[in-house]
Amino acid sequence: MNLKSLIRTIPDYPKPGIQFRDITTLLKDAEGLRQVVKALAERYGDAGVDKVVGIESRGFIIAAAVAYELGLGFVPVRKQGKLPGTVLGHDYELEYGSDRVEIHSDAIEPGERILLLDDLIATGGTAEAATVLINKLGGEIVACAFIINLIDLGGDARLQKLGYTTYSLCSFEGE
Template identity: 50%
Template sequence: MENLSNLDYASYLKGWIRTVPNWPSEGVMFRDITPLLQNPKTFRMLIDIFVHRYMGERIDMVAGLDARGFIIGSVLAYELNVGFVPIRKKGKLPFTTVAEEYELEYGNATVEMHTDAVKPGDRVVLIDDLIATGGTMMAGYKLLQRLGAEVVETAGIIELPELGGGELMRDLNIPLFTVCSFDGH
């Protein structure tokens, strides 16, 4: 049995994230969280980091970003005994939505949320797997703000500092927590 008591949990979990070079295109180092999720011990450790962070706070809702934010966000919501809200890519939600468009490296993307997903004043944790340019997370943040929710914190597993999203969000005073970061290759 591993003795994890003296280990830095974040570094340990980082070791379970697989780097896949040149995927989905040449030059991209893809950070793959599936090994972290498929090991029951690391999956639990990951979720517990977020649960411990927010269990003492008044949180009304967890919002997760399509699609990997759903995996961790829904479990976190369940553990915090609060509801879960999906923020989805355009065209996936059946009811009335609010939408926010943001820029990708090439072109634009849009995320949507149901208009009744949160109430004004709700205290929400917004979660995704990864922050690169920050475009996705900030679009989700804006949607929640437009519906009057208070985003207590945005949270992710991985930050890629080279792509500047985390820094941009901190400059804008958007609270951000990530478990680990990957510099360069």
Template identity: 50%
Template sequence: MKIKESIRSIPGWPIEGVIFRDLTTLMQSPDAFRESCDLLIQRYKDMNIDKIVGIDARGFVFGAVLAYELNIGFVPVRKKGKLPCETIEESYSLEYGEATLEMHLDSVAPGERVVIVDDLIATGGTVGATVKMVKKLGADLVECAFIVELPDLKGRDQIPGCKVFSLCEFEGE
């Protein structure tokens, strides 16, 4: 598996004490990018998923590929003020700040089977906010999928009762 080895670690960015896991190097590697996408496709191809919800911004990269390959809809979750129609919003805290996410009110329907995709789960703020919006709109959340999980930051705790899948972990590093 080339996935973990292809991810660059940047100590002290964006603030001292944080080790940033840079997935741009994974996306630049044809083998690692293909392997990541293929593993997600294989996981979800037989689960009767209706929509992929991708979180701004790198969740768009992996989520759009997955939606395309599964021949299903893709729903972007954006930072506040970036979507043109009526939205639902949810605010959250992350390891170095606060923010608000939005998604269109008509993006998922009650009973639709949804997988949320992002590149990385750290403290769980962004995915926690996204889970709340998906549930408020009545969709059935099948799972949250990530390329990287940082288990020491306990992001899973922000989404109790939600299944979490990740391709690799960086623990205590």
């Protein structure tokens, strides 16, 4: 199955010049969704992962499904103020301004092996912020995996320079 054919491109969203890669068309395709979950679960099924962490919001969909398939727990990384209880947060820079992501302070035990999943890697800022949180809680990141890698934006390379193993099911370049 060609996953790229199931991903819709929306030009000039959320601003002019951006080619938004929309996975909702992939998600509504039962076989496409099944293939994504199966591919990621098979890849990491023998990796000794203890928990799957997903980044808000589309990353939740895939990460929770993969966690279920692997028989593991799911941990959300959310934008500031969305999680109840005690959280640990990390600020990171965006193209224009900054943002903050948070995780429950009791979500990961020291030494747990973590698979970090999101729908898409662009510049890598949000994924890097999530790795900081996981590390602060003592988690060991096995891999950072994505459905889509926007190669030209360098997020994949950014995470690799930090020492993380990355994987994507498909990629887009120069668009």
